[in-house]
Amino acid sequence: xxxxxxxxxxxxxxxxxxxxxxxxxxxxxxxxxxxxxxxxxxxxxxxxxxxxxxxxxxxxxxxxxxxxxxxxxxxxxxxxxxxxxxxxxxxxxxxxxxxxxxxxxxxxxxxxxx
Amino acid sequence: xxxxxxxxxxxxxxxxxxxxxxxxxxxxxxxxxxxxxxxxxxxxxxxxxxxxxxxxxxxxxxxxxxxxxxxxxxxxxxxxxxxxxxxxxxxxxxxxxxxxxxxxxxxxxxxxx
Numbered sequence: 001x002x003x004x005x006x007x008x009x010x011x012x013x014x015x016x017x018x019x020x021x022x023x024x025x026x027x028x029x030x031x032x033x034x035x036x037x038x039x040x041x042x043x044x045x046x047x048x049x050x051x052x053x054x055x056x057x058x059x060x061x062x063x064x065x066x067x068x069x070x071x072x073x074x075x076x077x078x079x080x081x082x083x084x085x086x087x088x089x090x091x092x093x094x095x096x097x098x099x100x101x102x103x104x105x106x107x108x109x110x111x112x113x114x
Numbered sequence: 115x116x117x118x119x120x121x122x123x124x125x126x127x128x129x130x131x132x133x134x135x136x137x138x139x140x141x142x143x144x145x146x147x148x149x150x151x152x153x154x155x156x157x158x159x160x161x162x163x164x165x166x167x168x169x170x171x172x173x174x175x176x177x178x179x180x181x182x183x184x185x186x187x188x189x190x191x192x193x194x195x196x197x198x199x200x201x202x203x204x205x206x207x208x209x210x211x212x213x214x215x216x217x218x219x220x221x222x223x224x225x226x227x
Contacts, residue, residue, distance in 0.1 A: 004157070033214070042118075042203050042217030043158065056214050090157055092215075101146045101207050103215060105157030 002027060004093050004106035012112045013081050021076045021109045025093030031055075032074040033103060034066060035090040043090055049074050050096060078111075086113045117141045118206050120218035129227050133191040137204030137218055140185065144206040148215065149178060149189045152201045161202075162189070194225045 005024045013019050025032050031050045035043035045058035049068035068074045072093075078085055088110050092103035119138045127133045135149075145166040150158035164171040164178045164187070171178050177190045191198055201222045205215040 006157075035215075035217075040219065042205075042219050043215070045214045045216070048214065058214065092157075101148065101215070102160055102163060104160060105150075107155070107157045 006106040010110045023091030024073045029093035031094045033092045037088040081113045118218040124222040126224045130193045133194045135189040143208040146207045148205045150203045
């Protein structure tokens, strides 16, 4: 049973560019959440997708947007990259049937903005 | 304003002894708490959780205790093993948030042989 997968593993971008990160949820899960983890910090909630719609959003600017596809996979897009966007981006999936709380995380995408 | 606090950045324990990791929270609306373990270059791995209607939950070597009046929870690992060496994150959520997890900054546990 495949767990949560994310691509790419690492990414280097230049300030002002745009980036797209991808996530496939664990089998049987229908809800995808995205988190940003800066160095030395805990993961910080960006937003959550369910039924192809953004259901909840954390304290992140509109430069951060996402999408969920009919197969429950998801994308995170960040426009006009800042140096401060450099972080580990984590995708987590969960099942609406079994409660949203127990979220299973992928390995993350390490984004470096230069 | 940090709603979930892990005040100990690191903890060192001898193999076979008990590891106790602590977490404090400020939001009384939190009703579900989780512990995650994270190894370098991997995503956080779910360990154990507890609902606010309970004060203890046990799973093998891991036990989580919740003290609602003190807004405090702790994770006990007995006995500690070198493979437990990792960063441990405490996370909390409220029913209305539909799974938006609020994380602490983590505690790095080192278990020495």
